[in-house]
Amino acid sequence: MIIVLAVVVIFAVVLGFKRTGTDRPLWPASLGLVALALFGLLATRGAGGGEEQVDPKVFFTQPLDGASVPAPVQVAMGAEGLVVEPAGPVREGAGHFHIVVDSACVKAGKTIPADATHHHFGKGQTQATLDLEAGEHTLCLQAGDGAHTAFGATDRITVAVAG
Helix, strand or coil, rough: HHHHHHHHHHHHHHHCCCCCCCCCCCCCHHEEEHHHHHHHHHHHHHHHCCCCCCCCEEEEEEECCEEEECCCCCEEEEEECCECCCCCCCCCCCEEEEEEEEECCCCCCCCCCCCCCCCEEECCCCEECCCCCCCCCCEEEEEEEECEEEEEEEEEEEEEEEC
């Protein structure tokens, strides 16, 4: 749309400098074209009547990155731009949390496996307890849809579990 607006403005400026046989400038007409183009741009930007689509974000609210924590590890998870709900039907803008322990986050679009490394919170939980051995661990919080397909939204922290 911005390209269209630029073309209309250039066209209007060129018209503004041309004169008719009566030696009257055409700039009133060119200003009308600019106004029409601006109105069209504003109308299309406001179309839809809703908020702009925001890429979802997920994050740990507890523990903080680099924290020393007792076992079992209490985690709290948050999200922005994502409705957290139980696994099930796939709905746009909705999903649930997964925590990947000591392994890489799952590539967006791939199915998050169900094993000892990939913890699923398919009931829509936002808090959980992880039984981790003493030592340093990396935790990757990842959102997935109702069918456990990974979103690109992740948060990665490292914690030291006391022994």
